[in-house]
Amino acid sequence: MMIKLCVLALLASGCAKTESSDLLTTGIYADVSARSTGTGTTTVAATLYVGNPGNLNFVELTGDDQLIASYGGQHKVMSQIELLNIVSHSAQFPTDADGAAFEIALERSVDGGAPMSTVTLPARFTVAPVPATASRAAALTVTWSPAASADPMAWRATGPCIADAQGGITGDPGTMMIAAGTFVKRQGQNIADTCMVSITVTRSRAGVLDTHYGKGGSAVGIQERTVMVTSAP
Secondary structure, eight states: OHHHHHHHHHHHTOOEEEEGGGOOGGGEEEEEEEEEOSSSOEEEEEEEEESSGGGOEEEEOOTTOEEEEEETTEEEEOEEEEETTEEEEEEEESOOOTTOEEEEEEEOSSSOOEEEEEEEOOOOOEEOOOOSEEETTSOEEEEEESOOOSSOEEEEEEETTEEEEEEEESSOOSEEEEOTTOSOBOOSTTOOSOEEEEEEEEEEEEOBOOTTSTTOEEEEEEEEEEEEEEEEO
């Protein structure tokens, strides 16, 4: 979400980035995650901010500072990706197993870094196909299995002709109904009446963020599945 905000901000006044050599770990906020989309792999990601993430000031790792992601005896230096002033880090592992646990360590010599953040994947699931075309004036049912997990679930929908929509799912019932009228045509010129919409269902599990990040942050493991539907009036 913060990166999406930064892309919007870049169109206006721009984000900022700061070299890690100018910071202690006590001044850093961290978002770390492990995300699987059902392809048999997991992407471990981290985004570091200077202080409040709402300031959209990203940390660029310099010198001997590095993020290390680990799983099952494998240790990978996370790649640093920069787009203008947006800085993120990622590594990929060939597993999406239920309960797979990943460690993310910020290693540096200026201080002790943040050596132990952990995120664990919740259980895998499969979303059943939805109708090829769905009217925005009618309800749409989405189902998945297995269900009845203890982990929180949510959904979101995006597409070029609709306003973004999202919501929580109470419990894990294995089915949800997106009410008629939830999808609303996006405002603006030259917006098509019909388009492909992605509906993503997520199951998430809170992880443990290393307390050495002095400004706090978040850690989460996510299983997400996406189905496509043509949204029509």
